[in-house]
Amino acid sequence: DGGITQSPKYLFRKEGQNVTLSCEQNLNHDAMYWYRQDPGQGLRLIYYSQIVNDFQKGDIAEGYSVSREKKESFPLTVTSAQKNPTAFYLCASSIGSRYGYTFGSGTRLTVV
């Protein structure tokens, strides 16, 4: 079945450490996105990529980095520069906004 997979589902990070969240899709979608969800904040866009080897900052990109070396993969690195990284992270892909996004099941990151 085609879909979008995020791993791990739960992730714990010590302060000062970088951590990478995985996002893989086999839907042949060109565009991929990373969102962050905090209580009462809705979905806020971190980074997005419309094609391989190209990506753009979203509304809250500070402290995050991404790469898009393959169409299927769009990993997100939460760096030590991100001051409040504890959140629920969602990855999505799309063939075009008219068709909406397909979301992964999310990764809950907790800083300990």
Next chain:
Amino acid sequence: DQQVKQNSPSLSVQEGRISILNCDYTNSMFDYFLWYKKYPAEGPTFLISISSIKDKNEDGRFTVFLNKSAKHLSLHIVPSQPGDSAVYFCAASANSGAGSYQLTFGKGTKLSVIP
């Protein structure tokens, strides 16, 4: 500046009654609107959408209404069921013509359907 607004953070409805979730937008370039449903610790799933050339779209118990002049859309769920309890996100996109695929999301409304 929030371009998509869901002003009600939460809504409680009795089972069997109608649920009405509201969404307002400010960007007149938006021409396609979607509703997503999200359960805790899961990704959002697509529910229903509407193009700006229409004022109503229906899918089973779910109907979305669009009032372009008021820049307002609403999602009606009839009859409401306990399994409908979730957070509902309104989203909008604009045809920029430049291949932009971004959706702008509201903050969500938590619906609780009481048995």
